[in-house]
Amino acid sequence: MESARFDFVIGIGGAAGQGIATPGNILARTFVRRGLHLCAYNAHQSIIRGGHILLALRVAEHEIHSHGDNLDLLLCLNQDTMNRHLRHMRPGTWVLFNSDDIVPGDAAEGVHMCPMPVKALTNDSRNKVIQNTVALGAIVSILGLDFATLEAALQRELGRKGKEVVEENVQAARGGFDHAQAHFPSLDRPVPTGAKPLAVWSGNEALAMGGAAAGVRFYCAYPMSPSTGILHWMAANARDLGIMVRQAEDELAVANMTIGAAHAGCRAMCATSGGGFALMTEAIGMAGMMEVPVVFINVQRAGPSTGVPTKTEQGDLWQALGASQGDYERFIVAPKNALDAFNTIPELFNLVDKCQCPGILLSDLLISEGTFSVDPDAINMFPPIDRGELITQPRSADGANGADTNGYLRYQDTETGISPRALPGLEGYVYVAATDEHDEDGVLISDEFTNPHKRRKMVEKRARKLQHVAKEVPPPALEGPADAEVTLVGWGSTYGVIKEAIDQLKERGVTANHLPIKWIIPFHSEEVSAILNKAKRVIVVENNYSGQFARYLRSETGFAAHGHIRKYDGEPFMPHHIVEGVLAQLAGETTRFVPEHEFIV
Amino acid sequence: MAVPTKSEAGRREGTVIQLTAKDFKGKVNPDWCPGCGDFGVLNSVQRAVAELGLRPHEILTVSGIGCSSNFPGFFNAYGMHTLHGRALAVATGAKLANHELTVIVTGGDGDGYGIGGNHFMHAARRNIDLTYIVMNNQIYGLTTGQLSPTSREGMKTKSSPFGSVELPINPLLISIMAGATFVARGFSGDGKHLVELIKQAIQHRGFAHIDVFSPCVTFNHDNTYPFFRERVKRLEDEGHDPSDWKAACEKAMVWGDTIYTGLFFRSEGRATLEEKEPVLAQGGPLAYRPLGLSQEQAQKLLQRMM
Ligand SMILES: Cc1ncc(C[n+]2csc(CCOP(=O)(O)OP(=O)(O)O)c2C)c(N)n1
Ligand code: SF4
Numbered sequence: 001m002e003s004a005r006f007d008f009v010i011g012i013g014g015a016a017g018q019g020i021a022t023p024g025n026i027l028a029r030t031f032v033r034r035g036l037h038l039c040a041y042n043a044h045q046s047i048i049r050g051g052h053i054l055l056a057l058r059v060a061e062h063e064i065h066s067h068g069d070n071l072d073l074l075l076c077l078n079q080d081t082m083n084r085h086l087r088h089m090r091p092g093t094w095v096l097f098n099s100d101d102i103v104p105g106d107a108a109e110g111v112h113m114c115p116m117p118v119k120a121l122t123n124d125s126r127n128k129v130i131q132n133t134v135a136l137g138a139i140v141s142i143l144g145l146d147f148a149t150l151e152a153a154l155q156r157e158l159g160r161k162g163k164e165v166v167e168e169n170v171q172a173a174r175g176g177f178d179h180a181q182a183h184f185p186s187l188d189r190p191v192p193t194g195a196k197p198l199a200v201w202s203g204n205e206a207l208a209m210g211g212a213a214a215g216v217r218f219y220c221a222y223p224m225s226p227s228t229g230i231l232h233w234m235a236a237n238a239r240d241l242g243i244m245v246r247q248a249e250d251e252l253a254v255a256n257m258t259i260g261a262a263h264a265g266c267r268a269m270c271a272t273s274g275g276g277f278a279l280m281t282e283a284i285g286m287a288g289m290m291e292v293p294v295v296f297i298n299v300q301r302a303g304p305s306t307g308v309p310t311k312t313e314q315g316d317l318w319q320a321l322g323a324s325q326g327d328y329e330r331f332i333v334a335p336k337n338a339l340d341a342f343n344t345i346p347e348l349f350n351l352v353d354k355c356q357c358p359g360i361l362l363s364d365l366l367i368s369e370g371t372f373s374v375d376p377d378a379i380n381m382f383p384p385i386d387r388g389e390l391i392t393q394p395r396s397a398d399g400a401n402g403a404d405t406n407g408y409l410r411y412q413d414t415e416t417g418i419s420p421r422a423l424p425g426l427e428g429y430v431y432v433a434a435t436d437e438h439d440e441d442g443v444l445i446s447d448e449f450t451n452p453h454k455r456r457k458m459v460e461k462r463a464r465k466l467q468h469v470a471k472e473v474p475p476p477a478l479e480g481p482a483d484a485e486v487t488l489v490g491w492g493s494t495y496g497v498i499k500e501a502i503d504q505l506k507e508r509g510v511t512a513n514h515l516p517i518k519w520i521i522p523f524h525s526e527e528v529s530a531i532l533n534k535a536k537r538v539i540v541v542e543n544n545y546s547g548q549f550a551r552y553l554r555s556e557t558g559f560a561a562h563g564h565i566r567k568y569d570g571e572p573f574m575p576h577h578i579v580e581g582v583l584a585q586l587a588g589e590t591t592r593f594v595p596e597h598e599f600i601v
Numbered sequence: 602m603a604v605p606t607k608s609e610a611g612r613r614e615g616t617v618i619q620l621t622a623k624d625f626k627g628k629v630n631p632d633w634c635p636g637c638g639d640f641g642v643l644n645s646v647q648r649a650v651a652e653l654g655l656r657p658h659e660i661l662t663v664s665g666i667g668c669s670s671n672f673p674g675f676f677n678a679y680g681m682h683t684l685h686g687r688a689l690a691v692a693t694g695a696k697l698a699n700h701e702l703t704v705i706v707t708g709g710d711g712d713g714y715g716i717g718g719n720h721f722m723h724a725a726r727r728n729i730d731l732t733y734i735v736m737n738n739q740i741y742g743l744t745t746g747q748l749s750p751t752s753r754e755g756m757k758t759k760s761s762p763f764g765s766v767e768l769p770i771n772p773l774l775i776s777i778m779a780g781a782t783f784v785a786r787g788f789s790g791d792g793k794h795l796v797e798l799i800k801q802a803i804q805h806r807g808f809a810h811i812d813v814f815s816p817c818v819t820f821n822h823d824n825t826y827p828f829f830r831e832r833v834k835r836l837e838d839e840g841h842d843p844s845d846w847k848a849a850c851e852k853a854m855v856w857g858d859t860i861y862t863g864l865f866f867r868s869e870g871r872a873t874l875e876e877k878e879p880v881l882a883q884g885g886p887l888a889y890r891p892l893g894l895s896q897e898q899a900q901k902l903l904q905r906m907m
Pocket of ligand 2: 632633634636637638639668743816817819820
C-alpha cells in the first residue's frame, strides 16, 4: 500500500478444506459495508481437500478494477503458504501465522512477522478452523477497525450455526484481536469509510441475477466449473422468482431443453464451460436455423479438452465463432466485468428476441468466480424488456376444421428479415419449425422441394435480420487521450486490468489509451478500423496463447496489431504485467510479451 | 405481456367441432417409400388425437432426424423437427415452458435408442408428461440401411456385411427399468390396436413410451410385415395385468415365435415432473407469465448482497 489513498491487499493462503472462504467472506462483507471497494480473486486448484489456495482480497477507498499487483498482508493457514509466498512480501507488510504449527521463513527486512499462539489464545480449542477466526481478530486489529464490527460480522456469518458456535468464534477473535493489539504494529492511518455501504457479488451471481432481471423463466445446466455458480444461484432462487431450473443429464440435453423452452415462449438461458459448450454447439446452430431466441453462456476456463478446470483463460473465442456448422445468425458478446455481465444479459435477451437467434456470452473464471463490490444503486433490477415481434394472442382459425392458419408464414421473407413469431399453443398459427432448411411456411426444402432460389432466399432472409438488429449494438469507443503513444486493445475481462495498467503507465510517463471490445458479433469493423488506423502503436492484450482476438481483429479489419501481450499460464493478468509488456515493446525488446506469473498456486 | 392461456382463450367460445383424422393432415404428403410402416403410425396418431377431441393448436409434435422423424411435417399441429437424437430433450423444455400443450414426441429407433439413448432413459425417470412414439424398424432408414441398436445379432446391413456381432437392446425393458409409467408396444400393421394404445398414452399422466414395429420395406428384409404378422400377439388377449411389474418385464423379454404387443406396464401412482415442480403450480404456463422482477423480489435479492 504505497499510494496516498487507502488501497490494501490481504492474501489468505492455505489448503482446500481449511476454511478460507469464511474469513474471506467476513472480511469482504465487513469492508463493503463500510463503503470500501473490493476485488477478490481466489487462485485455487481442482481439488476438494488439500492443494493450495491463495485468496487475494483487495480493498480500496476508490473504485478498483483488478485484484492488484502485491500483497500487503499475508495470512498463512499452513506451512506451504509460508514457503510459497513469504518471498513476495515487501517491507512494511504483515505475515500472520499460527506459531503452534508453522515455522516462519526468512523474511525481507521490514516485513512484520506476526506469530499467533493459537492454542494459548483459544484455551487449546480443538476446532480445526479456529486459527482462521483468531487471525480475523488480528487482522481487524492491525487495520485499526473496532472489534464490534467483527463481532457483528461473525454473528451474521455464523448465526445459523447456533449460539455456541458464534460464542466460541467471538472469543477466539477477541483473543486474536487483543494479542495483535499487544504485539503487532498496526496500520499507520485509519481505514477510511466510503460514501455509502456497497454490496458484493461474484460474476456468476451477476450473470444469474441478470437473467432473473431479464425475465428468464427457464434455466438449465449440467455442472461444470467455473459456470456452476450460476446454477447454484438459480436453484437457490428458483421458487422465489418463478424460474424453472433443471439440472439435465448432459450439455446436449441442456442446450436442447433450453431451446425447447425458448421456442415455446420462455426467456431461456443455460451456461457451461468450454467442454460443455462443445457439446452444445450443434444445438446452437439449430436455434439459428429455427430462429429461436436463446442465450448460451460459456464461462471460459483454461483448455483445450478438460484443460485446467480451476484456471482462467480467454481461449474459447474461436470456439464461439466456430460453434456449429454453416453460416447462421448469432450474437457473441464478452462483458468486461461483473456489473457489465449483469447488464449484458437483459440487453442480449432483447437483441436475440428481436433478431430471433441465439446469443452467446463469453465470460471467464476471472469474472465469474471473482468477488466484487458493487454499488447497489448501479444495479438496474428493472431493465427494459423487448420481446421483438412476438405473436401472443390467438385468433380464430378460419377453416371449419380449426386447422387453417390464415396463411401464417412463420418464416416470412420480410424486408427486415424478421418474421413475426407465434408461440406454440395459439390458435390460428399452427406451423412446424424445422432444423432442416425450410421455406417461409416451415416446409422442408432440404429434400424434394430443394431449389437454389429458395435456399438463397432463406439464407439472405436470416442474414438480413441480424444486419437489421446489429444497428442497436454500440460500436466500441476509445477510452483515454486520443493521441496516446500506445493503444491497448483488449476484449472481455481484461478491461479492468488494462485500465489500471494505463494509470500505472501514466505514472511512468507513458500515455496509453484503451479500446475495449465487448461485442464480437456484430463487430463494428469500420469504426474499429478508423480508430486503429489513427493509433500510433497498437498492442492487443489477451489471456490466451495464440492471440485469438488479434487474429479475429485482422480477419475483420485487415488491421495487424503492432504488438501483443499474452498470458496463458492459467492466472489472470496483474496490472504490472501489462505495464512491463508495454515498456518492453516501447524499448523495442519484443513484439510479443509473455509476463512471468510470480505467484505460484 | 398478458397472454391468455389455453384454458382461457385458446378455444373458440361455444364452438365444439369434432375433428377427423383428415384434419390432422399436414401441409405436405409424406415422402416415405410406398409401404413404409411409418404411414400406419401417422394414420393412427391422426385418428387418436381426433378421437380424443384435441385441436391442432393444442398439440406440439417434436421429432429428431430420420425417415420417421419427418413425422411433424406430415401432421397438422405445432411441430418441431429438431436434431438427431434430441427430440426428447427439446420436448422436455417445451413441455415445461407450456405444460398445457399436449406434447407428442416421434422418431426412429436410431434416433431414440442410439444417439438419443441417454435422453430416453432420463425422460422416463423424470416421468415428464410426454407421449413418446418410436417407429422401430430395426434399421437406419434415412441413411440408407445401417445397423440400429435394435437390429438382431447376425443381421447383415451395409455397415455389418458379415452380420452384426452386437446384441440388440430391449427398449421396453429400458423404459420400464428407468421409471416410465406407461410402456407399450404396437405394430403399424395393426392400426386399430395402435390407435387405442396411442389414445391411452396421451391420456396417461406421465411419461408414456410406445415402441411401434414399423417395417422399413426398403432396407430391412428381416423384420418385415409378414415377420411380425406371424408372431405378434396382443397382451390384452392373454389377460396380462399391466400393473404387474414383474409380469411386464417377463412379457417384454419374450422374443421368438411369439412377440407381444399391447400395454406392458402402467403405473398410475407417481406424480409427473410438472406436478412436482412448485414453480409450475404457481400459475399458468411459464411461457405466458409476465417478465421481470417485482419490487419485493428485487429488494430481497439486493438485500442479500449487502
Ligand atoms: C449428429 C448426427 N449424426 C448423424 C446423422 C445422420 N442420420 C440421419 S437419420 C439417421 C438414422 C436414422 O435412423 P432411425 O432413427 O432409426 O430412423 P429411420 O430413418 O429408420 O426412421 C442418421 C444416422 C445426423 N443427422 N446427425
Ligand atoms: S427407407 Fe425405410 S424407413 Fe425410410 S421411408 Fe423408406 S421404408 Fe420407410
